[in-house]
Amino acid sequence: MNVDPNAKYLESHEWSRKEGDLIVCGISDHAQESLSDVVFVELPEVGATFSKGDVFGVVESVKAASDLYMSMDGEIVEINEILEDEPELINSDPFGAAWLIKFKPSDPSQWDDLLTPDEYQEVAEAEE
Amino acid sequence: MSESLMRTRLYQWHVDHGGRMVPFAGWEMPVQYTTGPIEEHHVTRRSAGLFDIDHMGQISLTGLDAERFLNRLVTWDITQMAEYEAHYALMCYETGGIVDDVFIYNLPDKWFVVVNADNLAKDYDWMMAHADGYEVTIKDVSVDTYMLALQGPRAIELLQHLTPANLAEMPRFTALEAEVDGIKTLIGRTGYTGEDGVELSFPAGKAHRLWERILAAGPETGIEVQPIGLAARDSLRFEPSFPLYGHEIGANITPLEANLGWACRFNTDFIGKAALLEQKEQGLTKKLIGFELTEKGVPRQGYPVANEQGQEMGEVVAGLYAPTVDKYCGHAFVPPEYAKPGTPLQIIIRNKPKQAVVVKRPFYKPAYRS
Numbered sequence: 001m002n003v004d005p006n007a008k009y010l011e012s013h014e015w016s017r018k019e020g021d022l023i024v025c026g027i028s029d030h031a032q033e034s035l036s037d038v039v040f041v042e043l044p045e046v047g048a049t050f051s052k053g054d055v056f057g058v059v060e061s062v063k064a065a066s067d068l069y070m071s072m073d074g075e076i077v078e079i080n081e082i083l084e085d086e087p088e089l090i091n092s093d094p095f096g097a098a099w100l101i102k103f104k105p106s107d108p109s110q111w112d113d114l115l116t117p118d119e120y121q122e123v124a125e126a127e128e
Numbered sequence: 129m130s131e132s133l134m135r136t137r138l139y140q141w142h143v144d145h146g147g148r149m150v151p152f153a154g155w156e157m158p159v160q161y162t163t164g165p166i167e168e169h170h171v172t173r174r175s176a177g178l179f180d181i182d183h184m185g186q187i188s189l190t191g192l193d194a195e196r197f198l199n200r201l202v203t204w205d206i207t208q209m210a211e212y213e214a215h216y217a218l219m220c221y222e223t224g225g226i227v228d229d230v231f232i233y234n235l236p237d238k239w240f241v242v243v244n245a246d247n248l249a250k251d252y253d254w255m256m257a258h259a260d261g262y263e264v265t266i267k268d269v270s271v272d273t274y275m276l277a278l279q280g281p282r283a284i285e286l287l288q289h290l291t292p293a294n295l296a297e298m299p300r301f302t303a304l305e306a307e308v309d310g311i312k313t314l315i316g317r318t319g320y321t322g323e324d325g326v327e328l329s330f331p332a333g334k335a336h337r338l339w340e341r342i343l344a345a346g347p348e349t350g351i352e353v354q355p356i357g358l359a360a361r362d363s364l365r366f367e368p369s370f371p372l373y374g375h376e377i378g379a380n381i382t383p384l385e386a387n388l389g390w391a392c393r394f395n396t397d398f399i400g401k402a403a404l405l406e407q408k409e410q411g412l413t414k415k416l417i418g419f420e421l422t423e424k425g426v427p428r429q430g431y432p433v434a435n436e437q438g439q440e441m442g443e444v445v446a447g448l449y450a451p452t453v454d455k456y457c458g459h460a461f462v463p464p465e466y467a468k469p470g471t472p473l474q475i476i477i478r479n480k481p482k483q484a485v486v487v488k489r490p491f492y493k494p495a496y497r498s
């Protein structure tokens with residue numbers, strides 16, 4: 001199991017990274033591993049706004065559909081459209097090419113509430 | 129889960145080899161191995177896949193009236209089956225609804241019936257409840273009989289490496305008894321993947337040995353083979369539109385509604401025949417269709433189906449991303465007026481309508497059907 005040391009996390013396995021004044025999000029290596037083969041991702045519209053903890057999309061594996069949760073309040077500024085045709089990227093490169101959304105946080109201080117890589121590692125290991 | 133799950137003799141092997149174990153029909157079975165279900169699906173379509181199907185039940189029928197008894201219980205006319213022939217059939221309630229779907233083997237000393245894991249107890253009870261007046265011995269032989277399936281375009285070639293029987297000359301839907309790696313085995317040229325292949329029944333104590341021997345024959349012959357879990361087993365059976373109990377068939381679904389009229393022979397007097405004849409005359413109120421989504425999304429069992437105007441009128445019973453046809457598709461029951469290929473539909477996925485269209489079944493034509 002890989003944990004990106006430059007990201008912060010939710011207990012529900014979404015990672016978030018700072019990119020300028022934006023936040024980039026995806027799902028963790030542990031999450032893709034437990035989902036197994038991803039066959040579809042539903043992402044929000046650019047311009048949509050969400051609060052921390054809202055469901056912003058759904059990732060569907062062969063056997064199940066799983067909700068995706070916002071790590072902070074914010075407005076979606078970009079979605080990863082490649083995933084519409086290549087959802088399997090989530091399995092092969094969860095921290096890289098398979099980022100899901102970029103959003104502009106409305107309350108940057110919420111960053112401090114996210115789990116550190118070490119804290120997340122403990123959460124993920126407890127599930128294994 | 130309070131009820132304890134059963135384990136096949138290969139349970140520990142599956143765990144040791146990356147099998148992800150899940151509850152299924154009262155058993156703890158591998159849903160996938162480390163390569164994942166999509167690759168397992170593709171391996172079976174391009175070369176060979178090995179399946180632990182010991183959760184399935186086996187019932188043997190013997191006695192003077194065994195044939196007459198079984199012919200009363202199933203929709204197929206088994207009196208027309210040659211020795212060592214295998215055939216698909218349904219067991220129906222008087223209502224025409226389906227007790228189970230079964231595979232029947234006509235063996236010299238018995239009728240051998242393979243049933244769904246979930247339904248074994250129910251099927252056995254159903255048979256026992258109808259045995260009065262017949263000289264028949266009904267025996268659940270599931271514990272002593274192990275079952276493996278080896279499926280794929282190279283399955284026959286691979287198994288040939290382990291048996292003196294001439295497999296190439298075996299027609300589809302026949303069986304023979306031969307030694308496989310020295311183990312007395314009933315080899316059926318049958319299976320539920322839409323590929324050529326075999327299902328093997330043999331003494332349960334040899335499960336581990338035969339499983340490992342078949343996998344070892346892969347590298348020896350240069351034929352790619354790997355174990356396949358339940359998820360790929362489901363997508364492999366779905367593409368050729370083979371029904372699965374609890375999805376396309378069940379107590380409230382008749383063979384006619386499920387497009388299984390081909391498995392019914394109305395010259396016999398099987399249980400449920402009268403109801404089916406009446407249904408034929410009155411017309412169906414629902415019918416099984418295949419559909420594919422024309423926009424992306426994953427249809428799943430239980431999702432509503434609506435017509436073009438958005439009125440809900442049906443329900444999805446199976447749906448998935450189908451790896452070989454490379455589409456998101458499913459099976460649903462709808463009123464017959466919506467069953468024609470080309471009919472536009474909407475599948476309601478998480479309260480959002482997704483566009484779909486009725487397509488001709490099967491999605492994937494079985495490789496052995498010319």
